[in-house]
Amino acid sequence: ALAWAPLHVARRVLASASKDGTIKLWRSGGKVLDSLSGHTDSVEALAWGGDGTLYSGSRDRTIKLWRFVAGERVTLRRTLSGHAHRVNALALSSAYVCRTGPFEVVPKDEPGDPEARARRRFEAHLASSGEERLASCSDDATIYFWPTNQRLCGHQQAINAIQFSPDGRKLASASFDKKVKLWHGHTGAFLATFSGHVAAVYAL
Numbered sequence: 001a002l003a004w005a006p007l008h009v010a011r012r013v014l015a016s017a018s019k020d021g022t023i024k025l026w027r028s029g030g031k032v033l034d035s036l037s038g039h040t041d042s043v044e045a046l047a048w049g050g051d052g053t054l055y056s057g058s059r060d061r062t063i064k065l066w067r068f069v070a071g072e073r074v075t076l077r078r079t080l081s082g083h084a085h086r087v088n089a090l091a092l093s094s095a096y097v098c099r100t101g102p103f104e105v106v107p108k109d110e111p112g113d114p115e116a117r118a119r120r121r122f123e124a125h126l127a128s129s130g131e132e133r134l135a136s137c138s139d140d141a142t143i144y145f146w147p148t149n150q151r152l153c154g155h156q157q158a159i160n161a162i163q164f165s166p167d168g169r170k171l172a173s174a175s176f177d178k179k180v181k182l183w184h185g186h187t188g189a190f191l192a193t194f195s196g197h198v199a200a201v202y203a204l
Contacts, residue, residue: 003046003054006098008118010070015054017043023056023066025074034074038064047090049132050098050122053077057087063136063146080146085139089161093133093168093185097121133185135171137162143173143183150188154181163204174201 001017012028023036023043036056045057054066054074063080092098101118134146137159143152157176164171164185171183180194180201 001044001046003048005048005052005054005068006050006118006122007101008115008122009048009050009052009068011115013068013070015046015048017046017056019043021058021060023054025068036066036074036076038076038079041086044086044088045090045136047092047095047134048098049092049134050094051132055090055092055134057090057136059086061086061138063087063090063134080136080144082144082149082151083136083138083140083142085158087136087138088159089137091135091162091164091171093135093164094122095164096166096168133164133168135162135164137173141175141177143171143188145188152183152188152190154190154193155179157200160200160202161204172204174204176200180204 003015005013014026016024019042021039021041021043025033027033039058039060041059043056043058047055052068054068056064061083065077067075067077101121135143137143139158141155141157141159155175155177159173159175161174162171169185171185173181178197182191184191
């Protein structure tokens with residue numbers, strides 16, 4: 001797994017996850033900034049939050065939250081447990097705005113550098129849609145909403161991928177059961193099932 005830090009968090013910082021259970025943070029020039037240990041099995045998923053939190057999901061069935069501040073050592077903030085099998089993917093409700101923060105079409109006279117524009121967009125997103133929400137999916141056929149520990153059931157086999165809509169109001173999930181399901185991005189309520197694939201769905 002790979003994940004670029006949001007521009008307003010850190011410019012040109014990439015996180016990579018390995019089968020050896022570690023996470024490395026890199027500058028785009030190839031310099032290693034930090035190596036994070038804590039998982040006891042392969043790290044399968046990474047996601048950067050808009051506040052600088054790096055989320056990692058592992059075959060050890062846990063999700064770890066790492067605190068990143070530019071110029072400081074990364075520290076482990078918290079470990080989330082709940083899945084009965086490996087964590088396959090992570091999704092954040094703020095993912096779209098974190099990726100596009102400084103690049104949305106804006107008036108030429110909007111003040112501030114790209115990092116400042118990105119931060120303003122992230123803060124505006126939080127103001128309109130509430131706190132940043134994390135979701136995870138697993139081979140146990142469930143989705144978890146954190147930090148409320150809300151468990152979403154409906155798939156019959158392992159869930160391979162999850163993705164919030166750009167506005168964070170919907171969450172989609174894809175599974176080995178050949179189905180794509182749609183969930184409410186705030187309440188977790190089931191909305192719909194999309195059927196049509198004749199084999200496992202791997203990506204969204």
